[in-house]
Amino acid sequence: MEANAPQFKLILGSSSTARRKILADMGYQFTTMSADIDEKAIRKEKPEDLVMALAEAKAEAIIPRVSIGESEGDAEPTLLITCDQVVVYEGVVREKPSSEAEARQFMKDYANGHAATVSSVLVTNLVTGSRRGEWDKVEVPLLIYTQYSISRQIYFHDIPDQVIDKLIEEGIVLYAAGGLIIEHPLILPYVKEVVGSTDSVMGLPKALTERLIKEVL
Incomplete structure (x- = not known):
């Protein structure tokens, strides 16, 4: 962070290892909390609406567990970041796999x-109640900016069965949207092209997160 940047406390409302790494790489110190909501109970037709509804539900689940009264007396505000991600394949939304077979x-x-x-990405100022969530969408060949989500295209080579077996054995893919973890060393050699930034694919776009933080302060 810049030396003259506003001072604040930061909570990442996610248990994602990738999101924690991205936020740490951005230079922030933060604590983490998990919403533990029933994501399957929230349904929306459009993937953009779904991920935003889930981010909002996570924020609403976490906020009552934060001591906002203490935050109001602090010189530094407390910000909460909540996120969600799905994979879209041939027009169908894919969330976390329900089984190893899936x-x-x-x-x-x-x-x-x-x-x-x-x-x-949704950022909530727990002192003022200010909340901002936005999205931009990248399609080839057009760049379209809209609100609430970030869409990126990933192209793959053939993924060998033995690689898939190892990934399933590790179990990490069972907790990733669409079973997609392009940053994994076993998957990287088979990623042909990523249209968009890797941090967006990993679930926490840096530029958007920075901007939303500034907007709620």
Whole structure:
């Protein structure tokens, strides 16, 4: 962070290792909390609406557990970041795999094809109640800016069965939207192209997060 940047406390409302790493790489110190909501109970037709609704539900679940009264007396405000992400493949929304078999099928489908990630970021100022969530969407060849999510295209080579087996054995893919973790060393050699920034694909776009933080302060 810049030396003259506003001072504040930061809570990341996510248990994602990738999001924690991205936020730390941005230079922030923060604590983490998990919403533990029933994500399947929230349904929206459009992936953009779904990820935003989930980010809002996570914020609403976490806020009552934060001691806002103490925050109001602090010189530094407290900000909460909540996020969500889905993968869209052939027009169908994919969330976290429900089984090893589904995770396997997801990864096989991506071979020689492409998937899009749709991610949301919501930042809430727990003292003022100010809340901002936005999205931009990247499509080839047009760049379209809209609100609430970030969409990125990922193209893959064939992913060998033995690689898929190892990923499923590790279990990480079962907790990733669409079973998609492009940053994993086993997957990296089979990623043909990523249209958009890697941090967006990993679930926390840096530039958007920075801007939303500034807007709620």
